[in-house]
Amino acid sequence: MTSLRPNLKLMRLFEENDMEMKERIAILENYIMQRCLWQFHSRAWDRENQNNGILGITKTMLLGEEPDLSTPELKCYWVDAKCLVDGFKTKFPWVNEMNKEDIAVMMDGLKERIDYVTIHGSLNEELTVKLY
Amino acid sequence: MPYHTFKCSEMLPDREKHAVIKGPGEDITSALPLGNLNTVPGTITERGCAYCGAKHVIGTPMKDVIHMSHGPMGCTYDTWQTKRYISDNDNFQLKYTFATDMKEKHVVFGAEKMLKQNIHEAFDAFPEINRMTLYQTCASALIGDDMDAIAKQIMKERPGVDIFVCNAPGFGGTSQTGGHHKINIAWINNKVGTVEPEIKSKYTINYVGDYNIQGDCEIMTDYFNRMGIQVISMFTGNGSYDDLRAMHRADLNVLECARSAEYICNELRTRYGTPRLDIDGFGFDLLAESLMKVAMFFGDDCVEKAKAIIDEEVARWKPELDWYAKRLKGKKICLWPGGSKLWHWAHVIEEEMGVKVVSVYSKFGHQGDFEKGIARCSEGALAIDDPNELEALEAMEMLKPDCILTGMRPGEVAKKIRIPYLNIHAYHNGPYKGFEGWVRLARDLYNAIYSPVMNLAAIDISKDDFETGKGFMTRTMLSDPGVPREELHTENMYTGKMDIVTHLRGKEYDFPAPEPKADAAV
Numbered sequence: 001m002t003s004l005r006p007n008l009k010l011m012r013l014f015e016e017n018d019m020e021m022k023e024r025i026a027i028l029e030n031y032i033m034q035r036c037l038w039q040f041h042s043r044a045w046d047r048e049n050q051n052n053g054i055l056g057i058t059k060t061m062l063l064g065e066e067p068d069l070s071t072p073e074l075k076c077y078w079v080d081a082k083c084l085v086d087g088f089k090t091k092f093p094w095v096n097e098m099n100k101e102d103i104a105v106m107m108d109g110l111k112e113r114i115d116y117v118t119i120h121g122s123l124n125e126e127l128t129v130k131l132y
Numbered sequence: 133m134p135y136h137t138f139k140c141s142e143m144l145p146d147r148e149k150h151a152v153i154k155g156p157g158e159d160i161t162s163a164l165p166l167g168n169l170n171t172v173p174g175t176i177t178e179r180g181c182a183y184c185g186a187k188h189v190i191g192t193p194m195k196d197v198i199h200m201s202h203g204p205m206g207c208t209y210d211t212w213q214t215k216r217y218i219s220d221n222d223n224f225q226l227k228y229t230f231a232t233d234m235k236e237k238h239v240v241f242g243a244e245k246m247l248k249q250n251i252h253e254a255f256d257a258f259p260e261i262n263r264m265t266l267y268q269t270c271a272s273a274l275i276g277d278d279m280d281a282i283a284k285q286i287m288k289e290r291p292g293v294d295i296f297v298c299n300a301p302g303f304g305g306t307s308q309t310g311g312h313h314k315i316n317i318a319w320i321n322n323k324v325g326t327v328e329p330e331i332k333s334k335y336t337i338n339y340v341g342d343y344n345i346q347g348d349c350e351i352m353t354d355y356f357n358r359m360g361i362q363v364i365s366m367f368t369g370n371g372s373y374d375d376l377r378a379m380h381r382a383d384l385n386v387l388e389c390a391r392s393a394e395y396i397c398n399e400l401r402t403r404y405g406t407p408r409l410d411i412d413g414f415g416f417d418l419l420a421e422s423l424m425k426v427a428m429f430f431g432d433d434c435v436e437k438a439k440a441i442i443d444e445e446v447a448r449w450k451p452e453l454d455w456y457a458k459r460l461k462g463k464k465i466c467l468w469p470g471g472s473k474l475w476h477w478a479h480v481i482e483e484e485m486g487v488k489v490v491s492v493y494s495k496f497g498h499q500g501d502f503e504k505g506i507a508r509c510s511e512g513a514l515a516i517d518d519p520n521e522l523e524a525l526e527a528m529e530m531l532k533p534d535c536i537l538t539g540m541r542p543g544e545v546a547k548k549i550r551i552p553y554l555n556i557h558a559y560h561n562g563p564y565k566g567f568e569g570w571v572r573l574a575r576d577l578y579n580a581i582y583s584p585v586m587n588l589a590a591i592d593i594s595k596d597d598f599e600t601g602k603g604f605m606t607r608t609m610l611s612d613p614g615v616p617r618e619e620l621h622t623e624n625m626y627t628g629k630m631d632i633v634t635h636l637r638g639k640e641y642d643f644p645a646p647e648p649k650a651d652a653a654v
Contacts, residue, residue: 033159033507034479035418037410040504042394072383076407079425121161124499126168 021102025109027092032114035087038080039118044127047118053077055114058084059107063100134163136514140522146172150517158511160503165517168498170306175520177307178541179495184211185308186300186315187267189392192229193343193368194376195219198254198261200230202247202279203269207231207302214540216558217343219370220350220637224261230254234271244277251286255293263373264295273301294373296323307496307518308470309391316395319376320403324396329378333362333643335430338382338406340397341389341472342413344369346562347633351569352413356386357641359427359437367393380404384429388413389472391501413565414473414573415480416446416453433644445567453484455623456574459611461486463581464531467509468493468524468538469556475504477537482510485574490531493519521545534581550589552580561630568628575626582607 032039038050053074057067058081069075088095098106119127134155141147152163171177180188183201188211192199201208208231219225232250234243251264266279283295300314337356342349349369356363364382365375379385385397385408397408409429411422420442427438465487467477474494482489492505493516506515514527524542528551536546536553543553554560554576564573584604591598612620 035421037390037412037475037504040390040500040507042390042398042498042500046398072405072407075429076384076409079409079428082428083421083425117159117161118503122503123161123164124503125166126498126500 021106021109024092024094024106025113028088028106028110029113029117031087031091032084032110033117036080036084039114042126043129044119044122047127048115050077051111051114051118054080054084055107055111057081058088059104059111061085062088062095062103062107134158135165138523138526140526141175141520144172144174147175147523151519151523152506152515154506154509154511154513154515156511160506163506163515164499164502165515166499167494167502167517168306168309168496169518171518175518176522177495177518177520178539179307179518180211181270181302182300182304182308182310182314183207183267183269183302185305185311185392185496186298187211187265187311188215189308189343190312190315190368191265191267191298192225193217193219194265194371194373195221195223195225196261196263197225197373198228198230198258198264199225199267200232200250200254200264201267201269202232202243202272202277203234203267204271205231205233207269208267214558215343216346216562217369218347218633219344228258232272234269239271239275242275242277243272244282247272247277247279248282248286251282251295252290255290262290262293264293265373266295266297268297268299268301270302273299273304296373309496309498312392313395316393317399320379320396320399323377324400325377325380327374327377329364329375329381331362331364331381331646333360334646335359335361335434335644336364336382336646337361337384337386337426338365338367338379338400339363340367340385340387341393342366342369342565343389345557346559346564347636348413348563348565348569350633350636351563351566354636354639355423355438355441355566356426357639357643358441359423359430359434360642360644361426361430361434362643367396380406382406384409384426386411386426388476391471391497412476412480414476415484415570416450416567417484418476418480419565419567419570420446449567449571451623452571452626453574455625456571456578457484457486458615458619459578460574460581461614463487463534464490465577466491466493466527466531466533466536466538467505468519468536468542470495470539471497471501473537473556474501475508478505478508478513484570485577487534487577489513490533491516491527493517493524495519525549535577537577550586552583552586554580563633568632571626572628572632578611578625579607582610584610 038054041047041050054077057078060067067078069078134153135149136151136153137148149166152165154163208229212229232247279297283297287293298315298318300311304310349366353363365379385400385406387397387408387410400406401408412418423438427434467489474492478489489509491514492509494501495518536551537556539557546553560576563569588604
């Protein structure tokens, strides 16, 4: 699976003035928030696993690499990731035109946004409750 | 934070963070109400209790079971028959409800002896049923009757009988959501893993968080079976007690209502390694994607079958959905369900039926549920947690919706101010799941909004100032002026049958042969 560690050099470029990239990330974020349910598991640690698993595989697939499907859990992540990849490519044709470097930047930025909206910036007070 | 204060709740400062309006550019990090908190004294909540959540919502849809409440008669009576969770065994669980009918003398002297007698009588009266769920109530919890001990005694005395004890008294949580949690955990702790299922297919799932309202669950299981997937258990709509004891053997948990049933999926994931896949069973687009997701988990042969189902169903039903969408376009609705439809419908009903969701609410939802609903609904929507009757009335006056989609209690209130309501708890003419079901929802929504009675009811017949020589406006006269002339007759309204569920029962399916599993022995 592709590393989920943010590409700091690319992220700095993104932070400076790449409005087009920011807009693209916002479009994909909106797409996920309106269509998907996987990012809303009930605890922060669970959301981290979901976001890492599904967005990680999505990035891998968009970069043209083979995802690891060796366990039922990974396969379940892949199912949601596959739908995302298909949706991104169909609804937003510009995804198909992007080079790998830009895709990596975009997916890192998207992961950061989804983590923020669902975990770090979330107002949900139950996210840190220890028991279900 | 864009909190909304209702005028009627100004004297209740505790309510100030329970309603928000999603403003322009706002998302769930800036617009989210509180949730799953104790109801503020002084409001008239519409919430049920934890016992209701355990018994009425989750336990009772199980079909081959005597559902007995250990408490006063009212507890079981008031949780009986208000939801149409039908079953394929002649609706045994809807026809009968059982209670030990506790009185003051039992509270003083204990009710275990009486409980035991009641259990024997129930099994004697229905010898074909040998499974029972036994629900604690506030009364039996407070006096400390040991229901587990009595259940064990009975199971020893009556071989072949199995009893599940659910200790979820009414006070055990903020609302019915406390009962959802308790029954989920009790079931996995006490019953899952105690039966080995007959595996008929290479692909197996548990279908979780659907309660078979007017056949929803049966529509979905038909799709899965046609895809070659065996549904080992349904939690709990049309569910069999013993099938639900075998949940540990499924390859995948397919989850609909996360609010009522995510707990058991999460525990099955932790204890048995079964993944959890959340899906949407409503709406053409989301349902199609959901069927594809389940199919993709299992493989290409499953995917081909899913595609064929989707193509066939969309071709058959989309034109009829479009007939309604043209006439519903721009109508404003309040989406006020109990739980999961808050998020399942918030976006897709706008996309596919053209209506505008101006408000969402939940009586017992947690903040996570509002996150899903608010993320999916449009700008300007008012989200309310645990609303009371006055707040709902004020919201309707402010938003002027064309229809309220809710349950019976708030729905009847809406009718009093001549706003039609659609029952999305027990349904009007469901099932609403599946492709055809979604058209049935559109049909019911159309019939509610354009019902001639809404105009007729506005006439004050105590005065003599209305026209008597003029006919009333029919549905078509009300709905069709907004449709372009050239599009008036391009599709048909709903042409399906009244009963779309019964014919599915007893249907034969072809399953791919199961592969032998190394750990199949008990």
